[in-house]
Structure formats: C-alpha cells, structure tokens
Amino acid sequence: MWCGFTSTNFIDPYLLHDTMNGERYLGFLQNFMWSTISKWDNTDELIFMHDGAPSHYTRTVLNCLDSNFPSKWIDRRGPTSWSPKSPDLTPCDFFLWGWAKEEVYKTNPKTLAELEERIRTVLNNVPQEFLKNSTSNVAVRLQKKDGRCVLVSSKPNQTISGLVVSCVFVDSLLAFSLECFYNTSCIQMHIDCFYYQQCALDQCTDTYEERFNRAYVIATLLGIVGGLSTMLQILIPSNVKLVRR
Template sequence: MKSKVQTAVKNKYENGDGPAKIYRDLAGVVSLQTIKLWIEMIKNTGSINLSSPSGCPRTVRTKPNISKVKWRLAKKKRVSTRELSANTNISRRSIQRILREDLGCFPYKKIKQPKLTDLQKAKRIKFVNWVLNNYTKEDTEKWLFTDEKYFDLDGVYNVQNDQVWAVSRAEADKKGGVHQKSKFPAKVMVWLSVCGKGLTMPVILEDETMNAERYIQDVLPIALKCGNNMLGTNWAYQQDGARPHTHSLSQKWCDDHFPAFIPKTRWPPNSPDLCPLDYSLWNELAQAMNWDHITTKAALVDEIKRSIKEVEKEKVLRSVRDFAVRLRSIQKNGGNYIR
C-alpha cells in the first residue's frame, strides 16, 4: 500500500506544485532528492512504484506498531511524542516518523481564543444579520474601526519562530539567542483606528490609563477629526465593549458628534475577530517595528508613530474588506469564533 506521503507528493505534483514547494509543504518528511525521484516515476508510469523498500527491513515501523500509535492517538488526542514513546515502548524518533510518514500527522500549537457562551453567540448572529441587512460591503469600508493595545519595551517574541541556527548554545547566545524580559517593562497604551482609506494617526497614552473622561477628552475628538478628513460626512464609528467606551457620557458624545456610530447595544461582546486591528493590523504594526532600536519609552513612542506609516496599504485595505467576509462566516457557523 502506498504511504500517505507518496500520495501527498503525487497529489501536489498533479496540482502543479514543483519539487521544492512539495518539500517545503511536507516539512522535510522526505528528502528533496527522493521527491524528485518520485516525480520522475509519476512522469514515466503515472504512479510511484517502489519494487522493494529502500534500506533495511522495518523492525519498528511495522503495521502493528503503526496501528498501536494510531489507536492511542485517537483515544487521547492531546499526547506528546515522549508520552507515546513511553506507553508503546517505541523510540521517540520512530514515533515521530510513524506520525509524520505513516499517519500523515503534523504538530500544531494550541491557539487561544475567547470562549463564547450561547447568549454571546446569539448576539453575534443578531449583529451580523443587522449589518448585512442594513449595510453593503462598500458601506462597511466607511466604518472607522477602533481599538486600544499595550506596547512595551520587551517587544514581540515568538518562542516557536524566533530561532537562531548555530553550532553550539554559546554561539547561539552570541548571535542573539537570548530574549531578555523585564519584570515590569515600561509600556504605553495606543489607540488606533482604520477604515477603507487607511490607518489614522494614533493616540498614545504614556501613563497607560484610560477612563471615560480621558477617552472623551483625548481620543474621541481625534477620531472625529480623522474620520471627517478621510471619509467626509458619511461614515460610522465603531468601538468595542470596554468600559470607557460604554460609559453613558461616552455614548452620548458619540451620538452627538459622529455622523453615525455603533452603540453598545449593537456591538457583540467578546468579538475581537470582528475588528481588523485585532485580527490583523496590530500584528502587522508590531512586525513593522524595529525592536532593536527601542530602549526607552520615548523611542517606543517614536517607533510606533513611524511604523504605522510603514504598514502596507494593500494589507490595510484587505483587512477592512475581510470584515464583510467574516460576517458571512459567522452567519454560517452559528456565531462561533473565527480565526
């Protein structure tokens, strides 16, 4: 029986993928040279036919052992290769090969997302239906989507992706293999908004605090000015359910000054997947920042202001247009969270 890896190679090749792309997609499960040999077989015979298994006969990756691993994986989905190795008396390396090459499995990190109650899902569906019944896709590009986020001097660090290749731990450390983290790093709160015309200027609060009074005094006038300059007189202001936003005085200010706004009775709770800043643009901003140059709070503020101008306009527009797509997805999935 052909392995799942061979089947994957054949399918990818027939879909137009080249050897290098297939190799990358399979994360090095088999060598590039092997993939090229298999593709030659497909060209000549239409399939991958191995007359005999390469190398020595299998003594560990046998059908019974593969079935054993598959059964344990189905019984307990959250299990490490180390635990599988201990429970099956198979080496960890062989377990990894069984998972990848024989079962076609790949490791995925758990992703954090808000836990939605049935009531919150119902409110999300109600909001989606309201938007789709009252606004076109072009209308939502005239919404000013807003959010706040903390930025600190320690920057953005991903333990899975920020890797340094070196011959030793000491050399890796010299090449920047240590991420130092302060116990109480200096930080600032950034308010930012976006629409189909682009990102606005930010409001940066260096003392980190926000209440309704400050929101009305320091943020909302900037939002009004940016919205009018970018969108004219026909646009709507969006904000989430943070306390300074839902305060009665904040709601009244919005009602009195904005051409239109999404009141607290409309915007669904626990829904960062509906704000372009949350699901896309905060990350784009963080990636555009040069964290090596940020050593003081003043430098952090300057870098935030500079990097907002560096975020690609195409990515900004795509993220805003994706809002309408997400509405449809939520309508189809019963109000569940989407990534």
C-alpha cells in the first residue's frame, strides 16, 4: 500500500497485490501518483522522496523522476541523497501508519476485501488538521542545531549536522535533530569521539596523605612485630630440628 499527502492534499491509497518491481513502480508513478498531483497548483514546490528499494532506481524510474521532479527528488541515486533510515522522518511513518492501524482495527474485518475497504475508508477521511500538524512537525524534527561534528572515518572531513555535544548524554540526545538521530554515524561519532573529548578532565591531581601520629606508628610497629613473631615461630622449630640431626 502507498499513500502520500501534503499539508493540504491527500492522495488516495494505492494497493498493489503483486510483487513490486521496476515496471510496476514506473506504472504507479506515471498512471497514479503523477496523474493525481500534476493537477495541483503547487507541483513546482513539491519534493518527492522514497526509500531506495530496488524497484525505485531502475533507469526508467530515474528518468521519470528527473522529468517530473527536476532536481527535487530524494533517493540514494537521486540529486539529493538520503540516509537509509530517514524515511522514518516523513509524516507517513511517524504519524499516518500508526494512526491508520488503530482506526482500521477499531472494527474487525473478516475478509481481505473488507480489510481493503476499511483501509480506504479510514485513509480517505484523515482530518485536515492532522495533515497540517504532521507536515508542520517535519520542519521541527529537521531543525538544525548549532552543534556539528566531523566524522573521522574512511571518508575524512564528512560533516554530520544536527549533533549537539554535551557531557550529559541525555541532554545531547534530547537536543539532536532527527537528521542526526537517525544517522548511525552521527550517534557513533558522539560516543566514540565527541563525548570523550568534551568530557575529558582538564587536569588530574593525586593526593598522598602520610600519617605519623602516635596511634598510627604503634599500630604499624605492632603489625611488623606480629609478622616477625609469626615467621620466627615457624622458622625456629625447623632450624632446631635440623641442628639436632
């Protein structure tokens, strides 16, 4: 199933019963998705994103996206690259699917046909304020903070934005933008490099306390004498036996 929406428009759900491949995906883009949004007034403002599944980057699909969304589509082979987990930043993932599942199963569909009908009914009646609020939340989730870090890896000087460094890990975690939160390199960099550099001690001092008061000296001497007494009790009888022999 596929869905798409903006703050003002919702595209009807697309249910595919066959295995998705490049040919079927191209047909979906041309005959369903693009035929719908091409009627909108703001198509030049749209940015299309998908998650880089094998069917998403066949040559015909790439040409279709270049034609309909020139320099405005996101994929691992697109004009703008996107990390593998980042589709979770979209309203479909952080809002729509979870909400729709709860609504669909408020009744218990008995057959596949009933389930599909229930899905269509729910998704075709998403409240308008939900669309506006969820799309507005994307900007908040992607808001960049002041913190940045440079990834030390096989790709030196790779900048990872959205990272906020703090000695308190929870504070850093809460301040991360999701651009960094869903980037494993960013998280690992915080743990392996910046956390230890930020929180390292500026200086380290040791204190050695010498105690020469009377009680301490007496206790130490008694300990030494006690140890010598024990050793003599063990060694003297053995030596006496050797002399007698």
